[in-house]
Amino acid sequence: MNRIAYIDDEEDVVRQFQIIMMDDFEVIELRLKDSVEEMVEDIIESKVSGVVIDYNLNSSQSKVHYNGVNLIRELLNTIKEFPCYILTSHESEAEGTLLDPEFIRAKEFVAKEKEFFVHKLKTKIESYEKRIELFKLELMSLMDLYPNLTSKEEERLIELDNILELNSNSYKSLPSDIKKISSDARLDRLIQLSEALVDEMRDETDD
Known part of the structure; x- marks a missing residue:
């Protein structure tokens, strides 16, 4: 069963949603924080497969100065x-x-058309999880080439690692030495390019 988060400023509404969805999802509650950035961190750390957010998040909590749209955008x-x-x-x-x-x-539509809503959310989750699996396969193929990677391949390797670190419950981040080597390799290439440009400028001056 997929584990999702429900975010609302009213606990009784959260409980009601949990009861409605109990046969389809494991629904956890995430308490509101002062900022959208903190809330996004909580969502990531919770390792849920999806999230449902109430639009009005400050009907009972005046300290919250953002709404569901602000949160979902972040x-x-x-x-x-x-x-x-x-x-x-x-x-x-x-x-x-x-x-x-x-x-x-x-909310009224979800209450009346629960099966449709559940189907849509499950489809979103399945599609997203397939995308994550493709990212994992791509990362593994790049790791097979390591350390003989091109500059673009190195950048893609780090990009995939960052994506999977945020998105996958079971993924373990690349060892820091691999990231460091890749960064150093890019720096070496940048230095070489700079030196080549300096030499080229000197040659033009000598001419």
Whole structure:
């Protein structure tokens, strides 16, 4: 069963969502933090497969100065295509924020069309997990070539490592020495290029 997070400022609403979804998802509650950055960190650290967020996050907590749209944008900026939805009783207001309507669902609709909502969220999660598996395979193929990697391959290796470190529950990050060697290798190439440019400029001056 997929483990997802539900984020709302009202605990009774969280409990209600957990009961509604108990046959389809393991739903955990994530408590609101002061900033969207802290909330995104919590989502990442929770290692959930997806997240559902209420649009209005400060109806009972005045210290919260962001809404579900702010949070989902920050989340997607950090982890692209992460499975998520916003639930709202004010669908037109949420859509007016210019967030892709695909991420917005009316609470009334979810209550009436639970099976459809569950299917959509599960499909998002499955698609995302397949994408992560492809990233793992790509990283493994690059590791087979290590340390004989081109500059672009090194950059892609580090990029994949960073993506998987954020997104995969079972992934263990590349050893720091590999990252350091790759960084040093890029620096060496940059130094060589700089020296070549200096030599070229000297030759032109001598001429």
